[in-house]
Amino acid sequence: MKELTELINAYSEALKEYNLLMSGEADADFRQMDSWGEERNEMALGDNMEYMLHLIKDCGMASKIQVVYIDPPFYTKEKFMSSIKLHSEILGDSKVLKIGAYDDHISESLEVYLKNLAIRMMLIRTLLKDSGTVWVHLDRRVTHYARILMDLVFGADNFVNEIIWTYKSGGASKKTFARKHDNILVYSKTDQYKxxxxxxxxxxxxxxxxxxxxxxxxxxxxxxxxxxxxxDVWQLDMVGRTSAERSGYATQKPEKLVERIIESCSDPGDICADFYAGSGTLGAVCARLGRGWILCDNNPAALVCQMERLNKDKDGFTVKASGDWPEGKAEMSGDLITGYEADLENVTCSDMEQLQKFMTEDGPCFIRITKRVSDETGRRVYGYDILGNRFEQVIE
Ligand SMILES: C[S@@+](CC[C@H](N)C(=O)[O-])C[C@H]1O[C@@H](n2cnc3c(N)ncnc32)[C@H](O)[C@@H]1O
Known part of the structure; x- marks a missing residue:
């Protein structure tokens, strides 16, 4: 059976890569961009595998995290969008712009998807305290494969629960019973879990x-x-259109759901983490319940959303980003600068016309990278427009 072979290959490839990563020098280059307060709260922009490695190797965080909740892409092969509106004192308000929130069609095969998941599970296990638990949120598409991977990584004896989260929202098919639940697999690191x-x-x-x-x-x-x-069956509403907690970020999960996870397996003062953090639901819940939090996402739109949702003055947090972050070169004098030419050698941008959200020294802003030219020294030089540093997520 093709899927079983893919599953076995995914696990053994992930194990090889994990051992290589753990035995070598850490090359995860996460730098601190900003910091408020002394709290153990952190949000990071970058790939979560590299970030977890950075936590283990550079920050001494192995065996320090009490709860990890992850809500990774479900292997839906869909692209999720986010609607935003920019504000500029010169141009006024923009129309609603659609930008990519995140892409779940990038895994070419089940094997690649499962290998990526397995290696992250191994890193999570290293980060968990002996009393810790991991909660992996998926749905019908890959839960059954993830369960086997987790048996292999955490040990079948450390299976705690499969939570069924059931809700009313969404459509229905004429060919199946209405699909109205997600699955959350819970494993502990040892049998002495909190x-x-x-x-x-x-x-x-x-x-x-x-x-x-x-x-x-x-x-x-x-x-x-x-x-x-x-x-183990939880009936909780999805984040509604008019709900106060709604951020506009695609696939945001309800605080009530994450609250149960945090309350059941951690105490105030513990550190909890979400390495596919999206809008930062886990951070918002932990801030409210007196737990420390660590968030990571590789999408700038998610980081911007988290910064708006969490209160830097009240909660205190550090923002980190991996190496390919533009170095705050965008000088902002006013609300809008166009045609500002600068050396963006370090920017990795696959689509030159795409709207991107970046952090600058003045906070998050939107940059449209417009053209690619060479200057007289032969270096790559990009032109870009800064379109506004105030914006709102539009809830449709
Ligand atoms: C389903 S969403 C999470 C939503 C989140 N639970 C919330 O309540 O808003 C999955 C997130 O994983 C992020 N992601 C996917 N692959 C990643 C990776 N390799 N490293 C870091 N984040 C990743 C996506 O950008 C997306 O924001």
């Missing part, structure tokens, strides 16, 4: 009081209920 039991309401039959001796009963607007240990 677990705080959470409780939920269980309504009595007929919503009437039972009056059993020694059983505490409560009543709300629906009726009488008791409190029971939480089950």
């Amino acid at each position: 677990f705080n039991i959470l409780q939920e309401k269980s309504y009595n039959r007929g919503f009437k009081p039972y009056r059993f001796k020694g059983v505490k009963e409560y009543c709300d607007e629906v009726g009488w209920y008791t409190l029971v240990n939480m089950k």
Whole structure:
């Protein structure tokens, strides 16, 4: 069976690469861009494999993280978009612009996708405390393969739960039952993992009081209920169109969902991480619940969203970026500068006409890289327009 061969190859290739990475010198080049406060909170822009290596090798973070939640691309082969509106004092407000949020069609094959996932699981295991747990959020497409990979990386005995997150939103097909759940695989690093039991309401039959001796009963607007240990099927709404927590970032997960994860397996003061952080849901929850947080995403749009969502003055955090970050050369004097020519030798940009979000010394801004020319010294010189440093994510 082709898929099984791909799975086995993916695991053994990932293991080889992991051993190579761990035995060699770290070449992950993450630099600090900015820092507010002394808190152990950090957001990083760059590939999460390199960032995890940087945490392990340069920051002494092996065995320091209590909970890792990851919500990687689901192997959907889709491209997710984000809508934004720019503000410029000179030009006024722009129309709604669609820019790529992230791309889930880049893995050419199942084998490449699974290898990438497996190597990240191995790095996560190294970062976890002995009392730590990892939560991997996927759906029907690859959960079954991920479960086998996690058995191999964490040990089948360390399987804790498969959480079924069920919701109402989304469409339905005429050929299947409506697909209304995601799967979250939970594994521990050892059998001594931290677990705080959470409780939920269980309504009595007929919503009437039972009056059993020694059983505490409560009543709300629906009726009488008791409190029971939480089950592994969680019915929680997706982030709604009008929800206050909505950031506009595609595939944002609800804070309620991440809250259960953080509360059940960590305590205040612990450090939790999300290496596919998107809009920064885990950071927002941890900030509220008194946990330290570490976020990483390779999409500048995600970093900008996280910076807006988390409060640098209140929560205090450090921003890091990997080597191919432009060096704050974009001098901003006013709201808009066009035709500013500069040496952007270090910028890696696959599509020269694409709108990109970058950080500058003045904070996040949008840059459109317009042309590529050579100057008299033969160096590569790019022209770019800075289109605005204030913007909003538009919720459609
Ligand atoms: C499903 S979204 C996460 C959404 C997030 N849970 C939230 O609540 O907003 C997946 C994220 O993984 C990021 N990503 C994909 N591959 C990555 C990689 N190799 N390194 C870092 N981030 C990556 C994407 O840019 C995207 O933002």
